[in-house]
Amino acid sequence: MAVPAVVVLDFETSGLSPAQGDRAIEIGAVLLRGGEVVDQFQSLMNPGFRVSGFIENYTGISNAMLAKAPPCAEVMARFAGFIRDLPLVAHNASFDGRFLAAELQRIGAAPPGRFACTMLNARRIFPGAPNHRLETLVDYLRLPRPEAFHRALADARMAGAVWLRTEAEITARYRIDPVPFEWMRRLGSVPKHRVEAFFQPGPA
DNA sequence: TGCCAGGCCCTCTTTAGGGCCTT
Numbered sequence: 001m002a003v004p005a006v007v008v009l010d011f012e013t014s015g016l017s018p019a020q021g022d023r024a025i026e027i028g029a030v031l032l033r034g035g036e037v038v039d040q041f042q043s044l045m046n047p048g049f050r051v052s053g054f055i056e057n058y059t060g061i062s063n064a065m066l067a068k069a070p071p072c073a074e075v076m077a078r079f080a081g082f083i084r085d086l087p088l089v090a091h092n093a094s095f096d097g098r099f100l101a102a103e104l105q106r107i108g109a110a111p112p113g114r115f116a117c118t119m120l121n122a123r124r125i126f127p128g129a130p131n132h133r134l135e136t137l138v139d140y141l142r143l144p145r146p147e148a149f150h151r152a153l154a155d156a157r158m159a160g161a162v163w164l165r166t167e168a169e170i171t172a173r174y175r176i177d178p179v180p181f182e183w184m185r186r187l188g189s190v191p192k193h194r195v196e197a198f199f200q201p202g203p204a
Numbered sequence: 205t206g207c208c209a210g211g212c213c214c215t216c217t218t219t220a221g222g223g224c225c226t227t
Contacts, residue, residue, distance in 0.1 A: 019209070025227090094211045133226090
């Protein structure tokens with residue numbers, strides 16, 4: 001069975017809440033198909049105001065860099081074409097989902113569809129990790145460390161690697177096909193403490 | 205540096221509170 005493609009994305013933003021006026025300042029994403037990155041998207045975007053010193057330090061994205069970047073609307077229009085109607089994945093998807101929905105709404109584009117969360121999956125599948133921050137999971141799962149953290153494309157690549165490792169673990173542990181969102185639906189439908197009971201190994 | 209928000213999940217819970225995770 002062909003494994004459907006997914007887009008793993010990550011936003012850098014001016015803060016934590018689009019409802020409080022925060023905006024996206026960078027988008028990074030990878031298109032995964034057949035367990036591999038087959039395409040990618042990355043762009044800074046100018047939110048129209050200066051970001052705080054904390055955000056400059058946290059992301060390494062300066063106001064000077066943003067001043068030269070295209071506006072959010074232009075970037076998000078191109079990004080909407082990149083994701084089309086593909087299922088989406090992010091680490092702490094509730095965060096990226098809010099910003100994606102807000103930025104798409106600003107340009108009159110269709111809202112995002114299915115959105116899976118590598119953090120929630122990791123909490124279920126890798127409960128022994130020290131914590132479930134993206135950077136910690138990369139080390140815990142012995143995945144290649146990126147050249148930078150807290151930049152959109154690097155974080156999207158890491159989240160993609162965590163996603164693939166989680167799929168592989170589920171496939172090996174529960175012997176179900178790695179069909180995105182089918183196992184997500186099943187996994188998300190039961191409380192954490194019942195996951196082991198829910199997935200009974202299939203016939204050898 | 206850590207607050208701002210919001211969803212998930214745990215527990216000394218469920219008529220609630222607080223930690224985690226994202227920038």
